[in-house]
Amino acid sequence: MKDIYKNTFNKININEHKKNEMRNNLKELQVSKGKKVPVWMKVSVAAAMMVAVLMCIPTTRTIAANALKYVTGVFKFSDGSQVSVVQNDTKDEVSVAVTMDVDEQGYVEVVDERIYFVHNNSKMDVTDFCSETKYYQYEEIDENGYKHMIFVGGTFEYAGWVELLFDSEGKYITNRMSVPGDCDTWVELAMDSAGVPTGNPELDKEFLE
Amino acid sequence: MSNEELLKLYDQYSEHVFRLACSFLGSPVDAEDMVQNVFLKVYEKQCNIDKGKEKAFLLKVTANCCRDYLRQANKRRVLAYDDVENELYYESLSSEESELLQAIMNLPRKYRIVIHLHYYEGYTFKEIGHILHLSPSAVSMRIHRGREELKRISREV
Numbered sequence: 620m621k622d623i624y625k626n627t628f629n630k631i632n633i634n635e636h637k638k639n640e641m642r643n644n645l646k647e648l649q650v651s652k653g654k655k656v657p658v659w660m661k662v663s664v665a666a667a668m669m670v671a672v673l674m675c676i677p678t679t680r681t682i683a684a685n686a687l688k689y690v691t692g693v694f695k696f697s698d699g700s701q702v703s704v705v706q707n708d709t710k711d712e713v714s715v716a717v718t719m720d721v722d723e724q725g726y727v728e729v730v731d732e733r734i735y736f737v738h739n740n741s742k743m744d745v746t747d748f749c750s751e752t753k754y755y756q757y758e759e760i761d762e763n764g765y766k767h768m769i770f771v772g773g774t775f776e777y778a779g780w781v782e783l784l785f786d787s788e789g790k791y792i793t794n795r796m797s798v799p800g801d802c803d804t805w806v807e808l809a810m811d812s813a814g815v816p817t818g819n820p821e822l823d824k825e826f827l828e
Numbered sequence: 829m830s831n832e833e834l835l836k837l838y839d840q841y842s843e844h845v846f847r848l849a850c851s852f853l854g855s856p857v858d859a860e861d862m863v864q865n866v867f868l869k870v871y872e873k874q875c876n877i878d879k880g881k882e883k884a885f886l887l888k889v890t891a892n893c894c895r896d897y898l899r900q901a902n903k904r905r906v907l908a909y910d911d912v913e914n915e916l917y918y919e920s921l922s923s924e925e926s927e928l929l930q931a932i933m934n935l936p937r938k939y940r941i942v943i944h945l946h947y948y949e950g951y952t953f954k955e956i957g958h959i960l961h962l963s964p965s966a967v968s969m970r971i972h973r974g975r976e977e978l979k980r981i982s983r984e985v
Binding site: 620621623624625626627628630631632633634637638641642644645646648776777796797798799 | 850868
């Protein structure tokens with residue numbers, strides 16, 4: 620088993636062109652502490668692929684459709700990070716630029732087995748709100764009228780956070796998160812409570828209909 | 829960490845990161861993007877990596893990045909085996925290897941990952957537990973169940 624497994628996976632390699640491209644990107648990196656760094660990520664290589672995704676995967680249909688309505692725009696998260704979505708001229712490629720602080724640690728800090736929600740230069744002990752199935756919830760509206768829902772949950776060993784972004788009409792735009800470990804029940808419960816798809820088919824029945 | 833150090837890590841371990849990401853995500857295209865994300869993260873965070881533990885460290889970062897990626901529901905892609913096969917950039921596989929790959933890709937993700945780390949990377953249950961934040965007994969159980977499931981799938985394929 621071991622030999623055939625190794626032989627099989629040894630034949631699975633990164634596309635040579637892509638590998639060189641990524642190497643060149645890394646070569647050009649220059650980071651100075653505290654500066655904003657734009658990170659470019661490809662989210663979809665081609666419209667055809669997006670269509671294929673839409674047609675093949677019922678679980679993502681609603682979300683992908685939402686995303687398509689927002690193919691151009693800049694979305695700011697509560698900690699100053701932002702996502703810029705750009706569509707190319709031929710409209711067959713969508714790129715996303717994420718700008719974040721190099722020192723950005725997210726919204727969670729763990730000190731002496733206590734979980735702290737850190738935001739806007741304040742720090743609040745939310746340990747008692749958090750467990751594998753429980754979370755602390757915070758909401759704010761930014762200057763553009765966008766609502767940010769931030770959840771902090773998990774145990775002190777695997778504390779994490781989730782941020783959901785809604786437009787001024789309450790339409791769900793996107794999310795980002797940092798959740799270590801495998802205990803993510805609280806993530807699904809938090810997202811479900813906010814009325815957004817969680818990726819768990821049991822909780823997402825209304826989105827799959 | 830300097831660019832030179834980062835590139836050295838990239839040259840040495842990017843394929844390992846890619847293969848683990850493939851196991852996690854089931855999509856080579858997504859896995860390629862993940863490779864870049866992992867090395868960017870290591871550079872941005874200016875991680876201090878213990879000498880001799882570079883690969884384990886990078887695979888741990890890969891596992892965390894893949895989990896974050898999968899949890900973001902709008903990025904989830906569930907591909908049928910045929911889609912995975914079409915996306916792969918591998919050398920031609922023998923029929924036996926192709927069958928194995930098909931069976932592996934049909935395994936539930938939680939079994940697929942531990943089997944990859946054990947059979948491909950050669951890590952012990954304890955080391956896998958460290959990478960995936962699991963207890964060694966949980967790793968052992970997943971490998972055992974994964975093997976059983978693999979046998980069952982192989983019979984059906």
